[in-house]
Amino acid sequence: MNMSLLDNIVSHNEQFVENKQYEQFLTSKFPDKKMVILTCMDTRLTELLPRAMNLRNGDAKIIKNAGALVSHPFGSIMRSLIVAVYDLSAEEVFVVGHYDCGMTGLNSEKVLAKARERGVPDKLIRMLEHAGIELDKFLTGFERVHDSVLNSVEVIRNHPLLPANLPVHGLIISPETGRLDVITDGYEYIASREQGKTRR
Numbered sequence: 001m002n003m004s005l006l007d008n009i010v011s012h013n014e015q016f017v018e019n020k021q022y023e024q025f026l027t028s029k030f031p032d033k034k035m036v037i038l039t040c041m042d043t044r045l046t047e048l049l050p051r052a053m054n055l056r057n058g059d060a061k062i063i064k065n066a067g068a069l070v071s072h073p074f075g076s077i078m079r080s081l082i083v084a085v086y087d088l089s090a091e092e093v094f095v096v097g098h099y100d101c102g103m104t105g106l107n108s109e110k111v112l113a114k115a116r117e118r119g120v121p122d123k124l125i126r127m128l129e130h131a132g133i134e135l136d137k138f139l140t141g142f143e144r145v146h147d148s149v150l151n152s153v154e155v156i157r158n159h160p161l162l163p164a165n166l167p168v169h170g171l172i173i174s175p176e177t178g179r180l181d182v183i184t185d186g187y188e189y190i191a192s193r194e195q196g197k198t199r200r
């Protein structure tokens with residue numbers, strides 16, 4: 001009999017705990033490198049991103065969603081970032097998008113077509129739209145990851161509940177080689193803003 005995915009995980013887990021394989025991962029909830037990362041849930045990044053950024057267990061807070069997007073200034077991603085900064089001693093923020101992201105070119109029409117195929121009644125979809133739920137906005141990704149990373153960085157840098165001297169960096173990682181491209185450097189941004197202030 002084939003074991004289900006859940007059964008597989010549970011039986012592996014029993015061995016894992018019994019053999020004390022967790023010992024190499026023991027650490028605290030505070031990030032040793034005092035940083036928080038917002039990145040994508042892409043499967044290729046699960047191990048690649050921490051290795052490519054030289055992160056071990058305990059080094060960083062990592063928040064993931066589809067596309068590394070901050071889509072709402074008062075949504076759960078921003079809340080996680082705020083908690084990381086004030087409660088968990090993160091002193092820098094890294095937004096790390098990636099090339100070949102599934103959120104590139106995602107549009108609500110495609111997603112809703114698949115939902116209909118899987119049995120979600122069209123009537124129900126139209127009802128949600130009539131009720132004022134903007135599915136179009138809700139289920140849309142971005143055209144270019146570069147712009148999307150910059151947008152998310154902007155939202156975080158300008159957030160009213162975060163300190164002005166918090167460095168927020170924007171990067172793009174290659175999901176094959178792990179190469180990082182720095183799109184915007186948070187230290188430079190803070191320095192240029194400071195300069196702008198003294199000039200005025």
Ligand SMILES: [Zn+2]
Nearest residue numbers: 040042101102
């Ligand atoms: Zn992605």
